Amino acid sequence: MNLTIENILLVGSLLLLISILVGKTSYRFGIPTLVLFLFVGMLAGSEGIGRIHFDNPQLAQFIGVVSLNFILFSGGLDTNWLSIKPVLWQGISLSTLGVLLTAVSLGLFVWWLTDFNLYEGLLLGAIVSSTDAAAVFSILRAKSLGLKNQLKPTLELESGSNDPMAYILTIAFLSLVANPGQSLLSIIPLFLQQMLLGALAGFLFGKLTKFIVNKIQLTHEGLYPALVIGLMFITFSATDFVGGNGFLAIYICAVYLANQDFIHKGTIIKMFDSLAWLMQIVLFLTLGLLVFPSQILPVIGVGLVISLFLIFIARPLSVLIALTPFKMKMNRRLYISWVGLRGAVPIVFATYPLLAGIEKANMIFNIVFFISLTSVLVQGTTLNTIARWLQVSAPELTNPLATYETFLSEQAKKIRKEITIPEDGLVAGKKIVDLHFPRAALIAMINRGTEFLTPNGATIIAPKDKLIVLADDQESMNLVYECLKVTPAQKVI
Numbered sequence: 001m002n003l004t005i006e007n008i009l010l011v012g013s014l015l016l017l018i019s020i021l022v023g024k025t026s027y028r029f030g031i032p033t034l035v036l037f038l039f040v041g042m043l044a045g046s047e048g049i050g051r052i053h054f055d056n057p058q059l060a061q062f063i064g065v066v067s068l069n070f071i072l073f074s075g076g077l078d079t080n081w082l083s084i085k086p087v088l089w090q091g092i093s094l095s096t097l098g099v100l101l102t103a104v105s106l107g108l109f110v111w112w113l114t115d116f117n118l119y120e121g122l123l124l125g126a127i128v129s130s131t132d133a134a135a136v137f138s139i140l141r142a143k144s145l146g147l148k149n150q151l152k153p154t155l156e157l158e159s160g161s162n163d164p165m166a167y168i169l170t171i172a173f174l175s176l177v178a179n180p181g182q183s184l185l186s187i188i189p190l191f192l193q194q195m196l197l198g199a200l201a202g203f204l205f206g207k208l209t210k211f212i213v214n215k216i217q218l219t220h221e222g223l224y225p226a227l228v229i230g231l232m233f234i235t236f237s238a239t240d241f242v243g244g245n246g247f248l249a250i251y252i253c254a255v256y257l258a259n260q261d262f263i264h265k266g267t268i269i270k271m272f273d274s275l276a277w278l279m280q281i282v283l284f285l286t287l288g289l290l291v292f293p294s295q296i297l298p299v300i301g302v303g304l305v306i307s308l309f310l311i312f313i314a315r316p317l318s319v320l321i322a323l324t325p326f327k328m329k330m331n332r333r334l335y336i337s338w339v340g341l342r343g344a345v346p347i348v349f350a351t352y353p354l355l356a357g358i359e360k361a362n363m364i365f366n367i368v369f370f371i372s373l374t375s376v377l378v379q380g381t382t383l384n385t386i387a388r389w390l391q392v393s394a395p396e397l398t399n400p401l402a403t404y405e406t407f408l409s410e411q412a413k414k415i416r417k418e419i420t421i422p423e424d425g426l427v428a429g430k431k432i433v434d435l436h437f438p439r440a441a442l443i444a445m446i447n448r449g450t451e452f453l454t455p456n457g458a459t460i461i462a463p464k465d466k467l468i469v470l471a472d473d474q475e476s477m478n479l480v481y482e483c484l485k486v487t488p489a490q491k492v493i
Helices: 008-029 033-044 057-077 081-113 118-127 133-142 151-161 163-178 184-215 223-241 246-258 265-290 293-322 330-338 344-349 351-356 361-378 380-389 400-411 474-484
Strands: 415-420 441-448 451-453 466-471
Touching: 008 033, 008 265, 033 265, 033 361, 057 133, 057 151, 057 223, 057 246, 057 265, 057 344, 057 351, 081 118, 081 151, 081 163, 081 246, 081 293, 118 163, 118 344, 118 361, 133 151, 151 163, 151 246, 151 330, 163 184, 163 246, 163 344, 163 351, 184 223, 184 246, 223 246, 223 265, 265 344, 293 330, 293 361, 330 380, 344 351, 344 361, 351 361, 361 380, 415 474, 441 474, 466 474
Parallel strands: none
Antiparallel strands: 415 466, 441 451, 441 466
């Protein structure tokens, strides 16, 4: 079947529906959802029962880049700075030195094992050198896997921040394959430029996004998520335009926003979470459509050997070396090395050699696809088992009622006060988001004349407003008084 304007929406919506329904039952059989999305795409492809002909690496790469924007931005929005701060340098070491060591060790092995030359081997190693953010985020969170000693923040920080390094290495080694006369040292300036400009742009665009979202006054709440999407793409494209790494920029931008106060924050985070899942489905379906199973069969043997080397030697070796400066028990290091999931990102990066037209591009793509598939199948299905074997799993609440009661107890506020804003109050005319309320307090309701308002970050405080304020403790309530520029004597109990 050839996709046309008339049938693309029907086919696309059916594939999306099938993927969601299949994914709903996949964990009953211990199969990660992402693998099912790939299989649905393969079954619908030109060599499957759907007979949909799709052989457009350029379009697949575009869909992949757009999807990764949403996936990385959503992952960043879910990142709590307080949780990653203790493991920040461990994550940075894994996402830079760890990726480099994985790429080099695997590249040298491929060079020794196959007829690839050195640069072609290093290119393949670079493409599969990073753990996949989509796979790690979705599998760790879908399995609700409890881990000890801040392992989960370490793994999510690594997977969210190591794609830029893999991208830089992929582009650098691709350039060396196309131009063998170039020096290997020529990639160092590129690396420094991409990482430094990407990090700086991410931080600056994070501050700019917060400022715009808080200052602009939109008539409909639904426009704020659309505004953030636009700013996200501007962050990526502008960073790429000046020579920085766009993937790193949007991740840092999202992490910055996650730990700031801005209007409609909850709505925006939920929307990006939904869009990230949609983008994961679309991405894996697209890559499933792009692959031709008949071309994978001839590389299964060499692909399996390379995949096993990556899982059991290259990845563990790179993790052990990257974490050498840090105090960490061996069982934790081994578990981090096991959660080296490869997924959609390597397959997206494998489209770059296809578009560059290098000699072994098709073979590289098919080997990478097989490596990603086996990685998610072997490692993704055994995360719980390995966690128990290595004794790094933490006890979880399995009773939904207990979980709900725990949530209520955590959210319960011990102190309730009604505070009246004076007619000449200093905060009159300000938005709630600009008051910088303590995190342990909130404004539950505003009584304005005969009206009762449910406030959000964009609500503007008016003179004579009566605020119903809830707080965890007296210290937080004292901070509330400071934020509102009132004294306890001005409150009404």
